[in-house]
Amino acid sequence: MDVDWVRETLTLLLYILPAMAANGTPVVARRYYGRGHPIDCGLRFIDGRRLLGDGKTWEGFIAGMLASLITGVVIYLALLGLDLEYLYYAVLSGFGALMGDIMGSFVKRRLGIERGGRAPVLDQLDFYAGALVVLWVAGVRYNIVSVLSVGAIILMLHIATNRIAYLLGLKEVPW
Ligand code: CTP
Numbered sequence: 001m002d003v004d005w006v007r008e009t010l011t012l013l014l015y016i017l018p019a020m021a022a023n024g025t026p027v028v029a030r031r032y033y034g035r036g037h038p039i040d041c042g043l044r045f046i047d048g049r050r051l052l053g054d055g056k057t058w059e060g061f062i063a064g065m066l067a068s069l070i071t072g073v074v075i076y077l078a079l080l081g082l083d084l085e086y087l088y089y090a091v092l093s094g095f096g097a098l099m100g101d102i103m104g105s106f107v108k109r110r111l112g113i114e115r116g117g118r119a120p121v122l123d124q125l126d127f128y129a130g131a132l133v134v135l136w137v138a139g140v141r142y143n144i145v146s147v148l149s150v151g152a153i154i155l156m157l158h159i160a161t162n163r164i165a166y167l168l169g170l171k172e173v174p175w
C-alpha cells in the first residue's frame, strides 16, 4: 500500500474526527434538551418555508461544539507528537461541521424537503464539506485523494451505524 496515501488520509481523519463528533452529538443529546430553541427562531424564507426548520437548534449547536472540543482534547492527549494548535483546528472542524449541517438544512428547505426528510449524500456529507471548507480557510492543506478516502469512510460508517441502530431497535428502518 502507498504509505503517503495512508498517512495523508489518517492525518485528514484526525482533523475530521472532531467534526464527526460535532455532527453526531445533537442526535443523542436532544434527549436531554427536548425540542430546544430553533436557530432560525421560526422565521420563514421568501418561499414561505422555514429558513432552517426545527431540526437545527442552539442546544444542538452548543452540544456539537463541546463534543468537538472534548474529542480534540482526547485525541491530543492520546497521541504524542500533536501540536497544541491541534485543539484550535479541532474546534474549527466542529464549527465547520455544524455550519455545513445548517447549510444542508437550508438547501433541503429550499428544495421543499421537510425537516427530517431524506436527502441522500447531502444528509451524510454536508457536515464534512463544511468542516473541509473551514479547515482549508484556516490553512489546513489536504489533497483530493484523502478527501475522497475520508468521504468513503464517512459513508460506510453511516451505513454501519444505521444498521446497528436498527438491529438494536433504536431505529425503525435499517437506513
Ligand atoms: N439537532 C439539533 N441541532 C442541530 C443539529 C441537530 O438539535 N444544530 C438535532 C435535532 O433534534 C435533529 C437531530 O439532531 O432532529 C438530527 O439532526 P439532522 O438529521 O441534521 O436533522 P433533521 O431533523 O433531519 O432535519 P433536517 O431535515 O433539517 O436535516
Ligand code: MG
Residues within 6 Å of the ligand: 116, 117, 123
Ligand atoms: Mg436528518
